[in-house]
Amino acid sequence: MPFVAPSKWVQTTSLQDLVLLTKALGDETRLRILALLQDHELCACQIVAVFELANSTISKHLAILKQAGLIQSRKQSRWIYFFLTPQPQPEIDAAFVWLNQCWQADPRLEADRRKIKDILQIDPVELCRRQNGKDCC
């Protein structure tokens, strides 16, 4: 039976986790996604519609936020919905407290909020058709 190192040995240090977290927060698009997710859970196609970036780009941003422990996802019907991690580990919870203090009343975030409000009116089926159809760009 081969020797297996206890999982403790490969555990990342809190500094490494923290760097993962601060790097995840160190991008404007990702901060704006987090701000939107404070109000609603959203599927990828809705986030794509807000930022007008390629869906592969948004997917990457979401993966970074997820790996940092900031968000989670669940599948419902044909869509994957992303939402802020509920009751996250303390260091992430504290990060949210901090961010909330910072980003209230920012004009760009307000604009994003208005935009998502319109997007939420559109049926995701129609939204995805627009994104995957050739009338895009």
Added chain:
Amino acid sequence: MPFVAPSKWVQTTSLQDLVLLTKALGDETRLRILALLQDHELCACQIVAVFELANSTISKHLAILKQAGLIQSRKQSRWIYFFLTPQPQPEIDAAFVWLNQCWQADPRLEADRRKIKDILQIDPVELCRRQNGKDCC
């Protein structure tokens, strides 16, 4: 007399400031510098001695931290001492509160603390001689 836009017009939004701040925090070396500065103010040559990076690199990191409003500096004799911004604006103060929650008892930060303890024993004159002399590297 030329028209000069009121400074208000070029004022950055809070989101931009926040991105500046999160980017400044999104680097391991800079987080470690901040952790060290929680205990002591330090001059550039002392920080260089801890990290074994070129003084130009450390200088850049310090400039980024300073621009984000996290640190300040003062000149004393031949050295410039860097220290955490006392009573900073609320969003930065909240960031420090958050960081303090995160980085207590991390082994790498502990090691840095031990190292700076030794370095503080050395006269800065001698420290800088070692760095600028040819016996380095």
Added chain:
DNA sequence: CCTATAATTCGATTATTAACGAAATATAGA
């Protein structure tokens, strides 16, 4: 006023990250 020197700036290089479109994956619903 000089000179020595601590720190910064500059210019170049390397490494990392963001972005895209296309291809692959996975699966809901027919």
Added chain:
DNA sequence: TCTATATTTCGTTAATAATCGAATTATAGG
């Protein structure tokens, strides 16, 4: 089971950031 499609992964390119050594700056102290 099969097909349509929402999301992810892949491969590449472009932009940004970290790093270095050398040159420059600014100034403390002789």
